[in-house]
Amino acid sequence: MDKYNFFLNPYIDASFTKCPKCEGKTKVKKLPLTIIMDKHKRILNLNKTCKYCHYCNLLIADKDEVELFIKQFLGVNAITEKEYFIAGTLDRKVYRKMAKEGGLSEGPLHGASFFKNVWEFTMQPSGWHPR
Ligand SMILES: [Zn+2]
Secondary structure, X not given: OOOOEEEEEOOOXXXXXXXXXXXXXXXXXXXXXXXXXXXXXXXXXXXXXXXXXXXXXXXXXXXXXXXXXXXXXHOOOOOOHHHOEEEEEEOHXXXXXXXXXXXXXXXXXXXXXXXXXXXOEEEEOOEXXXX
């Protein structure tokens, strides 16, 4: 099971068709993200279309899309960054089983792989820089 590096993209107008680290072309990859919400005592798995750089093993998800899903799930109008934490990805087979059976008998984090690193990037005049 792959362990990815992860970047939660807060820039609505940046789609990252190029990797912010190596500037290589990214691909589109759909996979389940494991979202831990301590305050709400919930763990969500969201099958999400992400951008992916094979070279950096970097997965990029749009923050506004993830937050929209969480808000819809909780039935609230707003959430803060402190309320959730995207911990890793879930094995696709486990995700399908969970979706079919409505839960996991093995426990909520069964099949989850935590991210290797979480990266942040900021826009500088010369391009994207790690923060
Ligand atoms: Zn890259």
